[in-house]
Amino acid sequence: MIIQRISIALLFAVFSCTAAAEERPSTEMPVRHAELLENHCFDCHDSATKEANIDLESLSLNVAENMATAELWSKVLGALNSGEMPPEDSEPLLDADKLAFLEDLSQKMVTARQILSDSGGDIVMRRLNRREYANTVEALLGVRPDVTTLPDDQATSGFDTAGASLFLSSDQIEQYHATAIENLKLILLPRKRPAAKxxxxxxxxxxxxxxxxxxxxxxxxxxxxxxxxxxxxxxxxxxxxxxxxxxxxxxxxxxxxxxxxxxxxxxxxxxxxxxxxxxxxxxxxxxxxxxxxxxxxxxxxxxxxxxxxxxxxxxxxxxxxxxxxxxxxxxxxxxxxxxxxxxxxxxxxxxxxxxxxxxxxxxxxxxxxxxxxxxxxxxxxxxxxxxxxxxxxxxxxxxxxxxxDQTMAIQTARDSILFEQSSDLDESEYAHEIIRRFVIRAFRGSQPSDEYLKRLGRHFQTARDQGQSLTEALVSPLSIVMASPSFLYQVEQSNSENGRDLSPDELAVRLSYFLWSAPPDEELLRLAESGRLSDPAILASQTERLLQDPRSSAFIEGFVHQWLQMERLDMFQFNGVDFPNFDNAVRENARQELFQTFAYLLKNELPLDKLLKSDFVVINDLLAGYYEIEGVAGHEFRKVSVPQNSLRGGLLGTAAVLAMGSDGQRSSPVERGAWVLRHLLNDPPPPAPPNVPQLSRLAGKILPARELARAHQEQPQCANCHQKIDPIGFGLENFDAAGRWRDQEVIGLGKRRYGRWDDEVRFDIEPSGMLPSGELFSNFFELRDAVAEHGDEFARGFTEALIAYALGRPYGFTDQELANQICSQAKLHDHSIRQFIHALVQSSKFQTR
Known part of the structure; x- marks a missing residue:
């Protein structure tokens, strides 16, 4: 559907984290635009004519009235954006009228998309994503499986925890089954390991x-x-x-x-x-x-x-x-x-x-x-x-x-499966007990039915009858367990249309997959079994324990990577001649810098807005060399103080963020500006319109980034967004595509041999601009300062992303009060990242189905 081109946008970006409960935003198009449709569209698309089966005369001005209405408005948006409508033989729209119409409709469509995709708080039962599946198998068997052949979890938008995007087919179940067999054989069947030498x-x-x-x-x-x-x-x-x-x-x-x-x-x-x-x-x-x-x-x-x-x-x-x-x-x-x-x-x-x-x-x-x-x-x-x-x-x-650690984990897993057989158990009873205990562990504490255990027992006996050894015969029933929905899904029973409180076992599972991307450990399951996990104080202490455990790195890397859209870091190759220092080492360590910085703030209970601007960076010797920061020795990441006038300190000065705002050759003010709006100011721009007209008059011309952007703003359908996006990107133009400082933009000309151009042209950089909220800046440092003043908006966007990641569904209109509560509590603690997490875990929405 056309409406799916509209990305899920975060609502109420203009409100601070301490705002009171908002009213549902209007999706009603201003009445003045009805006259524009009547004057320019009804000749072909009224109720009588309905050319191309499109009736605009009966179209509700409420864009979000229902999905069909939103789809039709989306077609209108696309037709005007592309210049397809009005047709050439019709009276053209005035640029001012077109710009005003597109601006209103774009914003209404963003809100409509959010409302129509809002699940109303319903959490879809979801399959384990690749990261969670690998961690779950490792927790169960001590072996980390190869997940490259398993279903891709990249959601069309949002996070890989979103249940609606985590499908499962019969072919995929076979892949899970084959993977389970392979890994069970590794730990159950005898292997002759070589001695160390x-x-x-x-x-x-x-x-x-x-x-x-x-x-x-x-x-x-x-x-x-x-x-x-x-x-x-x-x-x-x-x-x-x-x-x-x-x-x-x-x-x-x-x-x-x-x-x-x-x-x-x-x-x-x-x-x-x-x-x-x-x-x-x-x-x-x-x-x-x-x-x-x-x-x-x-x-x-x-x-x-x-x-x-x-x-x-x-x-x-x-x-x-x-x-x-x-x-x-x-x-x-x-x-x-x-x-x-x-x-x-x-x-x-x-x-x-x-x-x-x-x-x-x-x-x-x-x-x-x-x-x-x-x-x-x-x-x-x-x-x-x-x-x-x-x-x-x-x-x-x-x-x-x-x-x-893995060797010991494998041995522990093997011992837990093939526990010592007591004298009062014959082989059949022993195998039954092995299977029963394994199922309980695999199903995260849930008790299997007798009938299910009997069916698994029959698979074991069939394998034994075929001449397999006891351990070989166990592979068949245990692999079936690892390909079953109770293993592959986070199972939360839904017995009421109005929802219900999670059981203690379900709460333990939700908490551990949120913070570890892995199943609960024995301590968490014991507290769940005793019913004590539902006690707010116990739940808070367990949340803290999970955050302090090394396994919380799965949350840090999984969440931060997707929240900041870091997949762009791997989209482009950087020419080694143009960017000799931006090699594999810098790319990988730049990625780690974002993870390690977030982890440092989390561990030390520092404010979230240190990601906007700080007097330190978290780097190692390799990145220190790239950033030209002296006095850093050793490959370990650590806090390094930087002076007030340093280019680094905050996300805007990191090589990863700046490289993501390029195409591997030239910096992109559009990508960088949109990224800042989306992730730092919580003011995401509408999606790019379909069929954007090509700027043919610029074909073959070598122009600086600002002039290219200005040409886009000459088009009414482009100006709507670019007037907000581009000025922010201009403030980052002193950084080249790989995040190194420059005073001029250099563009190669002529032929290229072994990466070297015949000639080049240089343009002075003009880094001035203005934020959508009106703050002017003349250079990168003033831009960073201006963005840092929007800590509340940044915290709000972070909160909405955290809710979506933790609950496994898109942030929706019905989550606004929850976001308000989380932001308010975190602000009382100087926006400590830990407080956002604690507030979410303690909320009723986290603890209900």
Whole structure:
């Protein structure tokens, strides 16, 4: 339906968190617009004519009267936005009339969409999303399953906890069943795990002779190519060549100087120098022994290394990654600071998942795609040998597999399933008891019926009759349990049209999935079983316990990622030549900066508005290098004070937020401005209209961002939104697409070879603008200050997002009083993030179905 193009917008963005209960906003179009429809539309779309089966004469001015009315108004909005209506042979609309009509209708449609999607507080019984399912399986079995083949949980809007978006089909049930079988076999069936051992790798034993061979091959083919080209009698085949084209291509071995430089250095006889080689993505790297499926556990890596002082600072970091082929998972980074004459030994740990095959590599910091290769080629043009080395590695030691938290969790899970059989239980009774206990754990404390247990018992017996061992036969019934609705869903019985209080067990489940994205632990279930969890004081203490537990990181990352729409951080590739420092390391650590900053505020009970502006950042050494902040050593994230005039301190100065407001090449004032309105000012703009007209008169022109935006505002259907959005984005234009400060916008011209443009044009940046509420600003610092004055609006938007995430449904009109109560309570405690969470958990809506 067309109305689905309208995103779910947050209501009452203009009201502060302490506002009293509001009246339902009007969705009635002003009567003056009825005259516009009559004068320009009724010739074709009145009740008699109904061209295209559209009757505007009978159309209610109440946009939200019902879904059909809203759909028709949405068609009107789309037709006017696209310029389709009125048709060319009709009297045109005056720009002022069109702008006023579109502005009113856009806002009414936002409100209508909110009201019509409001569930009235009803919470849909929902399937576990991918994150919750993985955590639930891990809590039950100690094994973290591969969820990449399971249903995608990305909701069309809102959060991945929204029940209405979490569908389940018969095919998907089969996927869950297959995943359950795979993971049950890992913990129940005997596996021969290898003993821990230490492997020492001397990289020069492979790389030095390998590069010597490569250099000799380059010399040889170059000589043969030149020999062939210097004569005309003999065919190319006699020189070991295909044809003249290959000979011309091979006569100059442009990467040979790099190989010869590598081999000429004495340190390459006792270690490896990390460089970028001829192949795409072909940086030198140390390959660790492959970890096979039964070799799960923790591995400890030791690296003795030193850095070359003249190298770029980013090349002083080792990058650890895993994967085969093109697929790679980034594991972490460590900075090397020791000089060549006194190398240092650094340690790094990684965990190998059971059942997987893993290959781990050690190499220099890298870009996506061809970034490093292009940079090395450009360096070769300048210096003849390519990108200078940053790190030398003497040796590497790998020790493992060692017992890990996961190893112990798997053993604990296995012991809890295959508990010691007492003498008074025969095999059938023992299997029945195993299944019964497993079902109770899998169903989060719910008791199974006798009939259900009997059916599972029959599956066990069938497998035994087929010759399977006791543990093998248990896989069948237990996998059925893990593919059943009571496991895959958060089950809350609904026995009344008017709702009811959650049972203590249901409350325990809702609380743990809210704050851990995982099932309740034994303590929570014990309190639920005793009925004490419903006591407000006990519930508050358990909320606090869950927040202090490391498992609360699932809430922080799951909520913050979706609340701030961080999926945009992975949408675009940043060209390594234009943004040499914005590599994989910065992208991943910038993501963590937002999580770690939120976690720091939560842990230390600091105000939410520190996300708008603060005198500190939460970073590590890698981001400190990117932000040019001195005095930060070590990969751990920590609070770092910054001066008042610092560019950093608050979301608007973070690399993640600024990179999300770009397309990987140019900054986007529109994306950045809309993001600020949506997430910081709680004043989300209406969705972009369909069929926005192309600005053909600008085709092929190189213009600064402000001039491009001004051209959009010439269109009435565009001006409505861009007048609010663009000025905010202009205030962030001093940051390039990757979040680094600049005084001019630089745009490449001509052809591009290896990422370098033939020419460029520069535009001075004009960072002044105005917030929708009227505050003027002349630069980024004044913009940040102005946004920071809207702490109440920010808190309100945060509250509405928190409600939607926790309750598993879109925030609706009926939640306004709840949002008021939460905001009011949090404001009494200086908007501490913990207080928002406590107020929500203590509310009746959180505790009712």
């Amino acid at each position: 230490t492997v020492r790798i001397e990289p020069e034993e492979y790389y030095t002779p390998h590069y010597a061979d490569a250099a000799e091959q380059m010399r040889d083919i170059g000589k043969r190519a030149n020999a062939f080209l210097s004569q005309s009698e003999k065919p190319a085949s006699e020189f070991g060549l295909l044809d003249e084209y290959q000979a011309k291509k091979q006569k100059v071995q442009k990467w040979l100087p790099l190989m010869e430089d590598y081999l000429s250095r004495p340190e390459t006889q006792t270690g490896i120098m990390l460089i970028m080689t001829i192949k795409q993505g072909g940086y030198t790297k140390v390959k660790l022994p492959t970890q096979h499926p039964d070799a799960d556990g923790k591995y400890r890596v030791k690296v003795r290394a030193a850095m070359y002082p003249d190298a770029d600072e980013r090349h002083h970091y080792l990058e650890f990654s895993s994967g085969f082929g093109t697929g790679r998972k980034l594991l972490g980074w460590r900075k090397i600071t020791a000089p060549m004459e006194d190398p240092q030994t650094i340690e790094f740990e990684f965990t190998h998942e059971p059942g997987a095959k893993q290959q781990v590599w050690i190499h220099q910091r890298s870009h996506q795609d061809r970034g490093d290769k292009n940079l090395a080629t450009l360096d070769m043009w300048d210096n003849g040998i390519g990108t200078p080395p940053g790190i030398w590695i003497d040796w590497v030691e790998l020790n493992g597999p060692l017992p890990s």
